[in-house]
Amino acid sequence: MTIYKKTVDKDAGRAAMRAIRLSRSPLAAEAPQLSGLLPDVVGDSPNKLMRNRQGLANDVEINALIDLDPPVPPRRVGKFWLLWDDVATGVVEEKTSPFTFPITLTLPAEKTVAEGIFNLSYVFEYEGVPYKFAPAVPIYVDKEAPNRGAPGEPMVLPDDIEDDYLSSEYLRANDGVLLTIPLHTDRKTGDVAQVYFGASDPGALVGSYETPDDSDSEMTVKISLGQFIIEGEGPKIFYYVWRDRVGNPGQHSEPLNVKVILSAAPSNLQPPEVPEAPIDLADAFPDTGVVIQQYDNVDPNDDIRVSWDGIYQPDKKAGSGFPMIVNVPYADIRRGGLGPRPDVKVTYSVWRSGLEYPEGAGIEVAVDLRRPGTLPPDPEPDPDIGNPNLNKVVVKGAVTTDDNKLELVDANGPATASVVVASVRAAKDVYKLYWNNVAVPGAGGSVELDGTEAANFVVEFTIPIDFIKAQGNGAKVKVHYTISNEDLPGVNPSLRTEVSVYVLAVVLPTPKVAFTSSSGGFDFLTCNSLRTIANIGRAAVVDVPGGAPLAPDMVLKFFWTGHHYDEDGAEVPVTPYEFDKTLSGTEHTAGFSVYIPLAILERITDGSGSIKYSATVDERPEDSDPHDVEVVVRDGIGGPCPLV
Structure with a gap:
């Protein structure tokens, strides 16, 4: 709010004489009354115009004129207009006697847009003779909020609250908390502080304080326990917003940050534990x-x-x-x-x-994450992937000349691996070889440096073939080495080299046509071998036992081939029958059955057939052994298999 100084005549005698003259003047009349003025109060300036009437057209009432002697006769014309800082403004109103009161004039809206003190008066012109009301009425157009429009200082907690913590015990014992609003330098009667509470701004309105005067008395607001319960616990803020009686709103004050605790706080916290420490x-x-x-x-x-x-x-x-x-x-x-x-x-x-x-x-x-050998780049890759700054190992079979490839011809002798020594090396560095993350056994699986090795020194490993066979075949067997040193806690792993290993012949479980009969050293698939299968009908049953290398979700491709004979006894091939089977559940271990429909068998009718399948094992195609059978699926007079 703006504080204005009243204009005072410094010559006391002259001021007193003027007052006597006015009191005795026959021209004395009532002052003009501007609508929208606030009631005058002790502790604030008089004649303040409400904020919601500023910048609007306002009525000005003249409630009484001079008493003329003799009185004004009827049908005399009087003119009325307003003076604003002694300048005519608004519309001139003409009235004919006898005059009816109040006489209402209009102060234009633009006159109260600017802030300041303005003198309001009027002129009454009677039959061409003007009379200016004096003294003019000072009107206060106040547009400044309390605290001179600046944000207020944070509210203040009671002295017995530590570290801004409002505990459940304190709030319940005191039914909330009493907050103090700092005194603002331009305090006036009727200033209102609205207090807000919440996790952030804007918060919820929880209280207000109105100044009773313009003194420096303490300003406090009580926030009840219930209001804390509604808002809940956690970090919260209190702030307030001043508004004077004119209606000028101030800025949000600086927040008071508090920590509200409404439940039993965590306690008896134990230090953390790191069981693996010290960490390598x-x-x-x-x-x-x-x-x-x-x-x-x-x-x-x-x-x-x-x-x-x-x-x-x-x-x-x-x-x-x-x-x-x-x-x-x-x-x-x-x-x-x-x-x-x-x-x-x-x-x-x-x-x-x-x-x-x-x-x-x-x-x-x-x-301590130190390790021997050349360190990895930063950011460091996953040690399970290996250090790209180390040379990769190269594997050779006993016979095969290709790098990183072992075939059946290599199955009778040890393989070797070699790698150029690391650029950073020291005495007691130990190079240890791993095959599918299993340490290669024997003296050939590790090499210790003496520290005199040249930059092109090649570390040589020997890998027993029995060890390789024990690990099994694999399309991408991962081989790597580590560098360790007894003086450092960590090990330094290399990148993995993928090696194609096929040193063990793959044997798929052999399929077998079920319910056959034997004669003359041959298995016969006859009408008696057929079984009725749901959704298929009459069919031959082919059983396949479980076991390695069958695996879950493996796709098997079955082939049924065969022939019958022409009149000269020559073999006549029939169209092969092919179908796929995807293993599910425990079929890869417990075994399973597939079926050859009778219609397929009747392509042969009386001849020979063979069933086998293929599978992809370690990215290589493998075939099972076939089961060859003699096929007779007709009766003795050439008709179809009878229904049983």
Whole structure:
């Protein structure tokens, strides 16, 4: 709000004489009355125009004129107009005597747009003779909010509240809290502070305070316990907005930040635990577990936030159970360097309703991720993939000349592997070879350096063939090596080399036509071999036992071929019958059956047939042994198999 100074005649005698003259003047009359003025109060300036009437056209009433002696006769014309700072404004109104009061004039809207003190008067012209009402009435157009329009200082909590925490115990004991509003320098009677409360701005209106005067008396607002319960616990703010009696709204004050606690807070928090400490590379990858023990007053919705070396891990809900394990990924462990570092700080906090309850002490963990050999690039790749800065190993079979390929011809002798030594090397570096993540046994599986090796030195490994056979065939057997050194805690793994291994002949379980009869050393598929199968009808049953290398979801392609004979006894091939079978459930171990419909068998009628299948094993096509049968599916006079 704007504070205005009244204009005062500094010559006291002259002012007094003027007042006497006015009181005795026959021209004395009532002052003009502007609509929309607030009642005058002690502690604020008079004649203030309400904000909602500023910038609008307002009525001005003249309630009485001078008493003329003799009185004004009828049918005399009087003119009336307003003066605003002694300048004529508005419409001139003509009235004919006798005059009826009040006489209403209109002050134009634009006169009250600007802020300030303006003098309101009027002129009464009687038959060409003007009379100007004096003294003019000062009108206050106030557009400035309390606190000179600036945001107020934050509200103040009682002295007995520490760290801005409003606990359940305090709020219940005091039925809420009494807040103090800081005194503003331009306080006036009727200033109203509206108090808001919530998680953020805008909050909910929870109280107000109106100044009774313009003194410096304390301004307080009581916020009840019920209002805290409605809003809930967590980080909250209080703020207020001043509005003066004119209606000028102020800015939102600076917030008072508080922490509201309505339930029993988490307590008895135990320090975190890192069971794998001290941490080396093997412990750190793919992650290291931080263990949090249960604390008192657990809420299932509490969030547990672990910090490793200042790096916050994703929150976990307390409802997931205790002891809680928070896995810290390798990238976060390595971010502080390879080490050795004896004092990596591990802490955690419980977060509830946006409020933090730190454990406080934490622990320090030793981390040493050093390893021998050339280090990997940064960011470091997954050790399960290997270090691209190390040379890849090359595998050779006993006979096959191709790199990284072993065939059946290699099955009678050991394979070898070789790699150029790392650019960074030292005495006691040990190169250890792994075949499908299994250490290669024997002396040929590892090589120790003495530190004198040249840059082009080749490390040679020998891989026993029996070991290779024990691991089995594979289209992409992964072979790698590690470098270790007894003076360093970690190992340095190479990239994986994919080796095609086919040193064991693949034998698929042999299919067999069921319910055959034997005669003369041959198996006969006859009418008696047929069975009625749902959705197929009469068909021959072919049983396939389970066992390796059959596997779940493997697709088998079956082939039924055969022939009959012409009148000269020559074989006449029939159209082959092919179909697929996808293994499901336990069929790969328990075995299964497939079926050859009678209509397919009747292509042969009386002749020979053979059933076999193929499968892809380790990305290679493999065929089963066939089951050859003699086929007779007609009766003795050439008719079809009789129905049984």
